[in-house]
Amino acid sequence: MKSKTSALIIATLVLAACEHSTPQTAAPVAKAPAPASSAPKSASHFTPPPESAIPNDDFGKQVALGRQIFMDPGKYAKAYVGNQLSCESCHLDAGRLAHSAPLWGAYPMYPAYRSKTHDVNTFAERLQGCFNYSMNGKAPPLGDPVLVALETYAYWMSKGEPIGTSQPGRSYPKLSKPALTPDYARGETVFKRDCALCHGDNGQGQQAAGHTVFPPLWGPQSFNWGAGMELVTNAAGFIKANMPLGRGNTLTDQDAWDVAYFMNAHERPQDPRYKDSIPATRAAFHDTPDSLYGTTVNGHLLGQGGASP
């Protein structure tokens, strides 16, 4: 009996040792942030009213609903959303943060002629584009309560701004061209060092209690090939100003360009405007060095809309 017991103890010890023979991956060693080569430290810019200033009346109810949709469209605009992103994924602080494409930067600039549609679009039509592309869903029809609430939220936030005047902090910063052509391998190094902790080694983000905490950066649950974020310039500007979260402007410009290229050199859902073939779709909608759609990276032709290479 005694020998059986000791055998069991040995077995369990051996087993415990085997079970845990894989070394724990050490968290990345923190090091001093690299100096930024061009930190667009915010000059003075428009300050939107605080959330506490949302009026307690029927107008305010639409403002508050717009904010809720903005923060959790998968819940409050479910019929029009096809991925795990929220508006807030790319427009930080509930659409209020300068250099993170704030709503107050966009609202006063519409109606506007857009080269993307070759037409003059209203703000509501611009919001439809967000659902079609960034949310990989379908556009709410004009006049839909979702669009009304979102537009009301943007209007409320922009009170006091001049119409038709581009404000400092609008959109994402435009970085100067990088010294070195953006590169997949260098971008992967930046990704592993500065991004994977939150967005995961495979870029698919992390969820908790059914809620997206860190958004997926590519793949079936991310924005599709028609979204503005697929342009490397937009992604580089957003990343430089805002990532890692709360530590914007700590990456160098080159790191931001490289990791933006790396992110956008992965597969994502098909462009809903796809017609005939990838080359034809590239020619029609992605005819710029800024888009990797229809190009071949690491032997993979991007734009197939399938699994990640």
Add this chain to the structure above:
Amino acid sequence: MKQTVIALLMCCALWAGATSADTSQGATIAQQGNGHGAAPCMACHGADGGGQAAAGFPRLAGLPEAYLRKQLDDFANSSRTSATMQPVAMALSDAERDVLAAYYSKLPVPAPAASPPLKDDVAQLGQVLATRGRWSNTLPACEQCHGPGGIGVGDHFPPLTGQSSTYIGNELHAWQQGSRHNDPQQLMQSVAGKLSEADIAAISAWYAAQPAGVPKESQP
């Protein structure tokens, strides 16, 4: 015959899986220490792993296994300092740290001790910082990394609920002063550097007053 028995027993152990073995070894160390220098964990962290609020000893039950393991390693190699925990962690072998991390990560989350009702202004500030942040100072909301309701996310972002205000306050001060610096990518040092004394008091009190382990209906 004896060899056959041993082989059979090893198979049984394999079939049973390592979990029960880990759990029983972890429970033994937690309750009795390891017999060569590591005191019983429960003396400070409680029989249920819920910690001791008044003393600021943290809850361990239900924390991510990888996070617990990293903290033990960090105490052992002095990259996280604590007069109490460093000698304990140094006295634990690699395998013992593994079984303890596994044991505590699988314990059910105990109900937190009742905390006094919060003053309105403290509750309001705590909730704003927890759920909104203060982006005028590039301060993200706590839950943007620690998850809705502060329930924790993945291996690197531990739950904040079920921790005492004393523990949360102590750690925020330690990040702020640089005496704790084992955070990946200096994320917590960066965040804590943007907090005032009133902010720290409000966040600590607010999270201590939240239900533990129960995902709240998120209020965007």
